[in-house]
Amino acid sequence: MKAIIENGNINLKAVANEPANIFMEKNVLNNNTQNTRWNIEDENPSNTNKFLETHLSHLDDLTERVAARIRYFGHNTPAIIKSRPSFTYITATSKEKNNNQGLFKDHLTSIGKLISRIQNKLN
Numbered sequence: 001m002k003a004i005i006e007n008g009n010i011n012l013k014a015v016a017n018e019p020a021n022i023f024m025e026k027n028v029l030n031n032n033t034q035n036t037r038w039n040i041e042d043e044n045p046s047n048t049n050k051f052l053e054t055h056l057s058h059l060d061d062l063t064e065r066v067a068a069r070i071r072y073f074g075h076n077t078p079a080i081i082k083s084r085p086s087f088t089y090i091t092a093t094s095k096e097k098n099n100n101q102g103l104f105k106d107h108l109t110s111i112g113k114l115i116s117r118i119q120n121k122l123n
Contacts, residue, residue, distance in 0.1 A: 019069045025114050026066065030059050032110050036103040048100075 037052040 019066045019073075022114075022118065023063065023066045023070065025117065026059055026063055029110050029114060030056065030063075032107055033059065036107045039100075039103055041100050 033052055033056055037049060037056070040048050040052075042048055
């Protein structure tokens with residue numbers, strides 16, 4: 001993240017805005033992960049379910065860390081995605097078929113978009 005300075009003081013609202021945007025992206029990704037998990041149709045659903053549960057656990061850990069950073073700056077983020085739709089690059093809608101292959105393709109695309117967005121912010 002780039003530091004934003006105003007009159008020699010750090011603009012904490014602007015600094016907190018980036019983690020808040022990542023927080024919103026994570027919420028959409030969490031919904032996509034749950035959708036994929038609930039619609040498992042494969043030969044070994046227990047392994048797929050375990051993989052997605054692990055992924056959800058990692059997303060929860062990410063949420064806690066991002067939320068802690070937002071609170072550190074003395075700000076909150078809206079808990080409702082609708083309040084920040086212009087900040088999310090991941091969509092909750094699918095262009096793929098509602099089957100295992102389509103759901104996983106959407107899921108991996110969403111993860112790739114989020115990683116790319118974070119990398120662009122860090123560079």
